[in-house]
Amino acid sequence: MLAAVAASGYRINELARNLRTAESRLLLTMAPDFGNPFYAPIVRGIDIVARQNGYYMLLCDTGVELSRERSYFDLLRGRRVDGAICLDPAAVQKALAEEASRLPWVACCEFDPDAGVPYVGIDNHAAARDAVRYLIGKGHRRIALINSGQGYLYGCARLSGYLDALNEAGIDAESAGQIELDSLDYEAGGQAAVRLISSDAKRPSAIFAVSDTLAIGVMNGLRGAGLRVPHDVAVVGFDDFAVAAHVDLPLTTVSQPMQLLGETATGLLLKRLRDPRAEGLGVILPHRLIERRSA
Amino acid sequence: MLAAVAASGYRINELARNLRTAESRLLLTMAPDFGNPFYAPIVRGIDIVARQNGYYMLLCDTGVELSRERSYFDLLRGRRVDGAICLDPAAVQKALAEEASRLPWVACCEFDPDAGVPYVGIDNHAAARDAVRYLIGKGHRRIALINSGQGYLYGCARLSGYLDALNEAGIDAESAGQIELDSLDYEAGGQAAVRLISSDAKRPSAIFAVSDTLAIGVMNGLRGAGLRVPHDVAVVGFDDFAVAAHVDLPLTTVSQPMQLLGETATGLLLKRLRDPRAEGLGVILPHRLIERRSA
């Protein structure tokens, strides 16, 4: 009889099971832009832990648009996914937090400690400060910053870490430039670099970029302008994504434990699913400065 | 009364609706590796069309592992997603086709015309032939190939296009080297380039790499060895992904209409969902050689 069932090609209807058990065993990851390779190892970490616990992890791209993000939260409200991990800018998250903070989700990388939503991330302030201190230790005093826009919480935190490091060394923050960018891609970094070195008056001797993609673009831009790295201008990036060690001049950068970030976020989410009234606490993971050849 | 319902925070239970209507309005995209930026615009194209038609598009990473791919097909079997678009190597798809060809899915980029599954892609054979003809037209006769492994169908097609172009020009395919790689990342391309130029006997004057990431790696490797592009060695890539136009030396490459590929795949899938017995036909989209500065 059971054999007959198997042979007949019977497949259980999981829609029915889902209704009956009131769960979908689906976890959603919301990423702002998966063209950015930074997210790949985080997503892998999430997937591994989800799988180990009998969940599917599915991904969506919010494009950092509130309307799209909201529509994905609707999957949560409609119970079509059991839980979500959000990698999106905290600004957007905050806008949602009030109505959504009771939904089963956690924030990863970008988070607002006061939103009442569990989170994992690194100490972006300290990480940026460490990077700039390193440059100061190498004798640099004109250190430029290439930052993302203020939509990203890490942008604010890293700016203030940068400023603090300059401050404690008695360096005027205006001695070199600061640039804010909308985009994180190579091209944008290259253009920013060209802009920074065009005013001879206070050409920086070092550039700190808040992402490795930007930093690689910076190195290309510098080379195009006939400047050598690190001899003429030192470059420090952020993230330590896969390519950073293998570009033309291996990049000195601040490493984030991407995969662990994803794994931890999933652990937090699963705990919250098992015990909905569990207190949503935050986890801060360590960063590390990786010294290579660009600075 | 309706106001009271709205105020009470009532949310429809979509699990119940899904069971009743026997559909989830979820579409699944299976990508082999979303760390590869090549997939980003394809996925965007899929998402746009899905959204326009009232579907959610969710993504998963198969890692080109048969077991994981199979587990995602189970989502289809269990009716937890209505349809799927698969970007995975045709070899894997073929293994699945027999049992899975009746499920509502379509192949995109990688496809097997004989698998009985609707597909969209480009003519990889002709595209590779065009690239090599272009190099021959520029006077090159020692043209090396850096290819992906044979797991990818496009690898076979591009190899044969390369060979055909060489043949019709009366060039011995052994005059330069051919290398097959497991990986598509920058580093692998750089190492392959170094390998190709190390045997002085038949150092190539041009290198055709089957992906832009590889080609960029090649340029870095060449530069590291003190060779200039395109003066000493010309380089042609494939895909024309976003970075190709903005790297140090803008890349000459074969462009694929990535976003359109995704949009077309989704259109095919939706048609199949509306009419399950519709014949699964294939669509071939045009490629184009983009001449920049690397060759």
Place this chain on the structure above:
DNA sequence: CTGAAAGCGCTAACAA
């Protein structure tokens, strides 16, 4: 231990 029945929350068909 095995088998029947209830019911998850919705939509579609039908009755009033």
Place this chain on the structure above:
DNA sequence: TTGTTAGCGCTTTCAG
């Protein structure tokens, strides 16, 4: 038009 009811296919409970 509006209101009622049957039933999607499963899991869980309860009776035998």
